[in-house]
Amino acid sequence: MQMIIDGKNTDAIGGQSLQVLSPNDGKAFETIPRGRKADVDLAVKAARQALSGAWGELTALERGRLMIQLGQKILENHEELAQLESRDTGKPISTSRADISALARYFEFYGGGADKVHGQTIPFLNDYAVQLVREPLGVTAHIIPWNYPAQMFGRSAAPALAMGNAIVVKPAEDACLSVLRAAELAQEIGFPPGAINIVTGLGHEAGAALSQHPDINFISFTGSNEVGVLIQQAAAVNAVKCTLELGGKSAHIVFEDANVERAIPAIVKGVVYNTGQTCTAGSRLLVQRSIFDDFMVRLAEEFSKTRAGTPDMDLTCGPVVNKDQFDRVNHYVDQGRKDGLKIVAQGTIADGVPAGGYFVTPTLFSAPDHSSCLLSDEIFGPVLVAVPFDTEAEAVALSNATSYGLMGAVWTENGGRQQRVAKGMQAGQVYINSFGAGGGIELPFGGVKRSGHGREKGFIALEEMSTTKTIINFHGE
Numbered sequence: 001m002q003m004i005i006d007g008k009n010t011d012a013i014g015g016q017s018l019q020v021l022s023p024n025d026g027k028a029f030e031t032i033p034r035g036r037k038a039d040v041d042l043a044v045k046a047a048r049q050a051l052s053g054a055w056g057e058l059t060a061l062e063r064g065r066l067m068i069q070l071g072q073k074i075l076e077n078h079e080e081l082a083q084l085e086s087r088d089t090g091k092p093i094s095t096s097r098a099d100i101s102a103l104a105r106y107f108e109f110y111g112g113g114a115d116k117v118h119g120q121t122i123p124f125l126n127d128y129a130v131q132l133v134r135e136p137l138g139v140t141a142h143i144i145p146w147n148y149p150a151q152m153f154g155r156s157a158a159p160a161l162a163m164g165n166a167i168v169v170k171p172a173e174d175a176c177l178s179v180l181r182a183a184e185l186a187q188e189i190g191f192p193p194g195a196i197n198i199v200t201g202l203g204h205e206a207g208a209a210l211s212q213h214p215d216i217n218f219i220s221f222t223g224s225n226e227v228g229v230l231i232q233q234a235a236a237v238n239a240v241k242c243t244l245e246l247g248g249k250s251a252h253i254v255f256e257d258a259n260v261e262r263a264i265p266a267i268v269k270g271v272v273y274n275t276g277q278t279c280t281a282g283s284r285l286l287v288q289r290s291i292f293d294d295f296m297v298r299l300a301e302e303f304s305k306t307r308a309g310t311p312d313m314d315l316t317c318g319p320v321v322n323k324d325q326f327d328r329v330n331h332y333v334d335q336g337r338k339d340g341l342k343i344v345a346q347g348t349i350a351d352g353v354p355a356g357g358y359f360v361t362p363t364l365f366s367a368p369d370h371s372s373c374l375l376s377d378e379i380f381g382p383v384l385v386a387v388p389f390d391t392e393a394e395a396v397a398l399s400n401a402t403s404y405g406l407m408g409a410v411w412t413e414n415g416g417r418q419q420r421v422a423k424g425m426q427a428g429q430v431y432i433n434s435f436g437a438g439g440g441i442e443l444p445f446g447g448v449k450r451s452g453h454g455r456e457k458g459f460i461a462l463e464e465m466s467t468t469k470t471i472i473n474f475h476g477e
């Protein structure tokens with residue numbers, strides 16, 4: 001497949017390409033251009049020109065209409081995009097279908113929002129009229145990860161486009177095909193050239209060149225803490241704003257009065273879905289000691305039903321994305337054993353998966369306390385560790401005993417406790433008696449602590465991806 005720069009499908013200027021490997025069997029099935037600094041330069045230039053050209057001239061209504069049309073076009077090509085996503089990432093086909101539906105919804109939601117962000121008038125001195133108007137930031141850079149390529153594209157690109165920015169996207173080398181195809185569809189329905197540019201390539205080449213480019217005005221990044229630091233440094237040099245979404249180590253807190261029937265499937269799904277490669281995975285489980293043993297028996301029963309297989313088998317989860325993730329997850333499972341954690345249950349890898357695929361066994365541990373690195377490190381795999389607690393205060397303290405702060409969940413029927421614990425948890429989102437349900441495009445999302453800063457999703461993203469201008473008008477004589 002090719003990159004998209006200035007409305008055209010293009011190869012890398014350097015002529016090099018990268019192989020795309022399937023996580024299902026580890027084999028190459030496609031190539032993508034290996035874009036570098038020169039390609040990023042072209043893309044940023046095209047975006048800049050779009051702002052002062054056809055894209056910049058559109059009204060908010062017209063931008064929104066194009067975006068809604070793109071949402072429709074994505075739905076018309078839904079199955080093709082879902083198959084591509086599964087091939088690229090190894091996701092079970094029903095997961096990819098849900099992701100492509102979410103991609104369409106991002107363009108519909110933010111397309112509908114484009115003409116609904118209003119400015120303000122501000123009371124000031126006599127003989128003054130003051131307006132606060134909202135303006136695009138300019139050229140926005142979007143560096144997105146491989147775990148939800150299509151959804152991350154929608155989440156990052158759609159609010160930026162709605163506010164009239166022109167975008168340059170660097171999707172992950174490991175999974176970018178659905179992003180390329182969606183951007184092609186955008187060209188087909190008439191997005192002006194340069195409004196949406198996609199540069200494929202390696203992080204330390206194309207990604208670094210984009211984040212350091214002197215003519216970008218904003219960076220949206222989702223990925224690892226290590227790269228997040230580099231992004232923030234690059235943003236500092238050019239004095240541009242960035243949003244960082246750097247993952248998490250989210251905890252469920254289950255009290256003795258919890259609705260166990262409801263909690264158990266949500267807890268299992270919350271860590272196994274997408275093979276645990278979800279920033280908001282509920283990877284820590286804190287259970288009140290009075291119910292711990294019984295709860296673990298029932299949880300083990302549900303957890304042991306999880307099965308990993310190829311996309312067309314459409315089981316609980318697929319393989320992990322690449323060899324690095326495969327080694328990483330297996331390393332942590334070994335480390336858990338070495339740390340003396342008890343394996344309470346494991347899922348299975350389905351018979352007949354191809355040799356060379358990156359399939360890992362979903363694993364449920366229990367730990368006597370919160371000291372193992374399995375409770376502090378983001379594993380990014382289907383690995384859950386349960387720890388008992390005694391009091392509400394201890395539960396909240398344990399949930400906060402991590403450098404991350406992305407999401408949390410509290411399971412209790414006690415209304416006062418629901419509110420106290422939700423307020424006490426250091427996280428950007430807290431669920432009460434549910435977890436990560438329904439995608440939540442409408443719901444502001446982002447982290448505290450080392451999970452990053454800035455907010456995406458919801459209407460708040462339209463504010464993040466725009467700036468204000470205060471116009472002070474003296475109208476006295």
Ligand code: NAP
Pocket residue numbers: 143144145146147170171172173174201202203204205206207208209211222223224225227228230245246247248278279328378379380
């Ligand atoms: P990563 O390196 O942070 O990759 C995220 C994105 O940043 C990719 O597009 C990547 O490009 C790009 N990138 C890499 N180096 C860069 C640089 N120097 N400058 C600019 N961009 C750069 O993450 P990863 O190595 O794929 O995954 C490692 C770990 O990160 C995972 O195990 C997980 O713990 C965490 N992670 C978190 C999330 C999340 O949703 N918060 C998502 C993915 C990973 P290339 O991939 O093409 O090199």
Ligand code: MG
Pocket residue numbers: 203
């Ligand atoms: Mg990397």
